Amino acid sequence: MVPAGGYLLVSALLFSLGVMGVLLRRSAIVMFMCVEMMLNAVNLSLVAFSRLLGDPTGQVLVFFVMCVAAAEVSVGLALVIALFRNRESIDVDQIRLLRG
């Protein structure tokens, strides 16, 4: 049997990789993917805890996180499209100015 710590370590590792991706990449769309990855890393630890404690609450929370992620992606990608229309680029380094 794999101890609970194995799952938690994988989750922590995925979360750190997600943080790295968001901070290092320049493309807005890849940064979005990394945010999704971070949400998923948290989901993994929630499922592991739910199994550890024998309580479905953690898994219900994962369900909510999935819904929020779906909402976030649809709005975020609409923003990316609007951004691309405006600037012909999705490189976040070029979107520093507040005025269009």
Add this chain to the structure above:
Amino acid sequence: MQVVLFGICALLAIVGAVGVITARNPVYSALFLVLNFFSLAGLYLSLEAQFLAVTQVIVYAGAIVVLFLFVIMLLNLRPEDLPRFRLDRTGPLVVLLSLGLLLGVGMGIWSLLGASFPQDPQAQAVGTVESLGRALFGRYLVGFEVVAVLLLVAMIGSVMLAKRRFQ
């Protein structure tokens, strides 16, 4: 059986995550993301959370990443000419920060590292549709309704954002 499933899926999940942040082409990033999501579904299976595993595939692999791919193809994003990473002064700092984060979380879960999952049938049945359904439509009914409203708002918002012509 569980050990093998965990090993393979954990490895693939990390490979997928590294692939997402290193791939030059956004389409490859999206595909590595699918790999990552699939392995997470495998990890959920090894935790006896079958319902969430299938939901993971339907929601993430079936809808979210398809949306990503759709946008990448619609904008016709090609591999970036500029360097992918922002490796100026902030680069090493970011890597250090992430490693520090990992270390911090690792210390936080140190006491749990050896904890093993309970094996009685009741604890194993936590991830079934029945158990989740009871929790979702019982104790967490309000949250469920709020999430439904959230999804509706997000839908309207994204339609408005993508529709509007700027300038």
Add this chain to the structure above:
Amino acid sequence: MAFESLQPKLLLLAAALLALFTMAAYTVYFERRISAWIQNRIGPNRVGPFGLLQPLADVLKLLFKEDIAPAAADRLLHRLAPMISVTAAVATIGVLPFAHNLILADVNIGILYILAITSLNVYGITLSGWASNSKYALLGGLRSSAQLISYEIAMGLAVLSVVVQSESLMTSQIVEAQAEIWNVLRNPLGFLIFLITAFAETNRLPFDLPEAEQELVAGYHTEYSSMKFGMFYVAEYMNVVLSSAVITTLFFGGYLVPFGHLFMSDLPAWARTGLEVLSFFGKTGFFVFVFIWVRWTIPRFKYNQLMRLGWVYLFPLAVLNLVLVALARMLF
């Protein structure tokens, strides 16, 4: 798990795969024969008696064709896309009940598994469109991803109405719950919605916009040749067969033999299983025929009509149907 305990499952898997591939190959043959019949032609009748060996000749021809990839294509994805298509098609057989207790994996989320696998079909098509680096293929891929996502929602809601009726997500129990009366009679609207979305999900006429030949040459598989093209072709026909099998399972009593309760209990076990398998494949075959029949009868939609049908008509109708079924379930 010991190997001995897996042996019957492996045998079943081999048999199911063989049946699936044979049925897909012969669906191609029957499509050509039936289309010829509908259009008052003769159709392929030279290879073997009645042209029955035609599928074999087709495969041989495809195998000996030159395998071409466009110079500007993304080689890896160009190669990967047909494999994804075939894999996503084949994976569905895991949860289809062929007869009582004759199922590869009777998991408690069976029907959701089918939905999940169906939603992966889009990757093969979208990636092939993108990797080919050709405008026709790209447009086909884009069309397909938008179409599949849109129709998945109505499909999911139609499946949910069946789940409400059978009170189970297990495919075997969905079939058993139809012992008294088939779901198509209790839930005719759900069946209609599922049938229409199944046409859209398999990219068949009247919804074959991703490969509309007058506009897009051949759509997403324009730049494919030889066996890679063959894999897309096989995947399409496998999807037709599997959709028919799912329709049978969800709405037409799956493997249940019509009026079986009158005489089935007198028969020995092997005869019962045989009859059930026969009943399952007979019903599936009928729906394969319906798929072909519709293709050669109804003209193609325009893209805006397709989107309007999906979002403005099918989606609210599916929601309404789900509410009605749930109400009926509460009242009776």
